[in-house]
Amino acid sequence: MTERTPIVLAFSGGLDTSFCVPWLIERGYAVYTLFCDTGGVTDEERDWIAARAKELGAVEHRTVDASQSIWDEFVVPLVRGGQWYQGQYPLLVSDRYLIVKHSLAWCDALGTKHFAHGCTGMGNDQVRFDVTVRALGDYVIVAPIREIQKEHGEVRAFEQRYLEERGFTVKAKQKSYTINENILGVTLSGGEIDRWEAPGPGARGLCAPPAEWPAEPLRLRVRFERGRAVAIDGEALPGPDVLKRLNAAFARYGVGRGLYTGDTTIGLKGRIVFEAPGLAALQVAHRALEEAVLTKLQNRFKPQVAAKWTELVYEGFFYDPLKEDLEAFIASSQSCVNGEVTLETSGGRVDAIAVESPHILRTSKATYAQAASWGAAEAEGFIQLFGMSSALHAEVNRQP
Numbered sequence: 001m002t003e004r005t006p007i008v009l010a011f012s013g014g015l016d017t018s019f020c021v022p023w024l025i026e027r028g029y030a031v032y033t034l035f036c037d038t039g040g041v042t043d044e045e046r047d048w049i050a051a052r053a054k055e056l057g058a059v060e061h062r063t064v065d066a067s068q069s070i071w072d073e074f075v076v077p078l079v080r081g082g083q084w085y086q087g088q089y090p091l092l093v094s095d096r097y098l099i100v101k102h103s104l105a106w107c108d109a110l111g112t113k114h115f116a117h118g119c120t121g122m123g124n125d126q127v128r129f130d131v132t133v134r135a136l137g138d139y140v141i142v143a144p145i146r147e148i149q150k151e152h153g154e155v156r157a158f159e160q161r162y163l164e165e166r167g168f169t170v171k172a173k174q175k176s177y178t179i180n181e182n183i184l185g186v187t188l189s190g191g192e193i194d195r196w197e198a199p200g201p202g203a204r205g206l207c208a209p210p211a212e213w214p215a216e217p218l219r220l221r222v223r224f225e226r227g228r229a230v231a232i233d234g235e236a237l238p239g240p241d242v243l244k245r246l247n248a249a250f251a252r253y254g255v256g257r258g259l260y261t262g263d264t265t266i267g268l269k270g271r272i273v274f275e276a277p278g279l280a281a282l283q284v285a286h287r288a289l290e291e292a293v294l295t296k297l298q299n300r301f302k303p304q305v306a307a308k309w310t311e312l313v314y315e316g317f318f319y320d321p322l323k324e325d326l327e328a329f330i331a332s333s334q335s336c337v338n339g340e341v342t343l344e345t346s347g348g349r350v351d352a353i354a355v356e357s358p359h360i361l362r363t364s365k366a367t368y369a370q371a372a373s374w375g376a377a378e379a380e381g382f383i384q385l386f387g388m389s390s391a392l393h394a395e396v397n398r399q400p
Contacts, residue, residue, distance in 0.1 A: 004029060004030035006030045008116070009032065009033050009103075010034060014179065015159055015178075017033075017117075019144065019159040020144045021056035022163070029142075031058050032062070034064060036099040037066060038095040039183030039243075050063060066099075078090070079283060080330050088262070089272075092279075094318070096132070097319070100136065113140050119143060124265045130316075131317065177193070183243055184278075188274075196271060207255070207256065207275045208253070209254065212252075217344055219343065219353075220249065222281070222285045222341050225338055226337060227331075254347055255347075256277035256280030256281070288341050289337055290337050293338075293359040295361065305326050341355050
């Protein structure tokens with residue numbers, strides 16, 4: 001290339017995206033780095049990421065605040081749906097879709113069709129990035145890590161050498177783990193985690209270890225309006241601040257930490273440590289409220305819809321029309337999910353200990369296993385009819 005081609009690189013400052021900058025420059029690109037800030041870094045870390053990009057040779061670096069977007073587009077439907085991937089994982093890397101959206105917007109502003117990311121050829125993120133790019137427009141995708149995998153087996157070791165040979169330092173923790181952090185939480189993989197061994201003491205992000213949990217239990221209240229968390233302990237807060245407040249409060253008690261092995265989109269088993277204190281608290285609170293105000297049929301059917309939504313988001317179909325269709329159903333189910341839930345933890349787990357709502361499906365005429373507005377004969381008749389099919393099967397097929 002005689003004239004450098006502008007390319008926008010989704011940049012986090014980690015090992016993979018740090019490697020991408022000089023690699024792209026050496027192949028004739030003018031690299032523009034974009035950090036999509038979804039609320040998981042401090043001011044100092046944000047400044048370090050910008051300085052890192054310039055140190056590596058980026059023409060220009062931009063930081064985009066996407067914390068409100070990830071709350072509106074991801075957290076709200078996830079919590080309303082109430083289903084985590086394979087019942088365990090709260091989709092903590094779903095900021096990828098917003099990273100792509102903002103990166104492509106900058107591509108358009110620069111007049112370039114070239115977009116780069118630091119995903120490997122072994123993980124799910126490459127699927128999320130590439131499928132999203134193709135759903136949003138006609139762009140050229142450059143994936144340096146996938147390219148070097150064609151020639152190098154130990155990719156992370158090669159990346160470290162590549163950077164160090166060019167005079168760039170690599171953080172010690174980046175040498176051990178692949179770390180993803182945002183407002184949703186933290187994921188860690190690599191090292192002993194990939195080897196199916198016990199996570200080492202360095203495999204921690206937000207959550208305090210048991211020895212550091214406070215002695216006094218934590219109790220707080222979360223208020224919901226139409227299934228959306230809007231206040232903590234009576235204080236109205238913007239969505240991202242709700243999640244930040246819950247992350248800080250429950251991380252001190254080790255809530256939301258898990259060691260998860262899941263079935264990835266590309267067919268491999270993926271093993272990660274994840275920490276999501278705020279999402280764990282929101283899920284428990286929302287479920288307790290929803291179970292009290294939805295009908296039995298809603299509570300039985302809605303998880304099927306939400307599980308499909310979660311599957312689509314996990315596998316990269318964030319902008320597929322089916323996802324929007326499912327969200328419309330989930331949103332319609334939340335009209336009565338209004339009220340306040342009291343949460344409590346002494347460490348490790350969180351419980352919903354009280355629920356207040358004008359929509360709780362209860363009556364003064366009956367209380368489960370205590371009192372009822374019907375008589376014993378009516379109960380016996382209902383049971384006889386309710387179990388009729390099973391009773392008939394037994395009667396007709398009973399051996400003489």
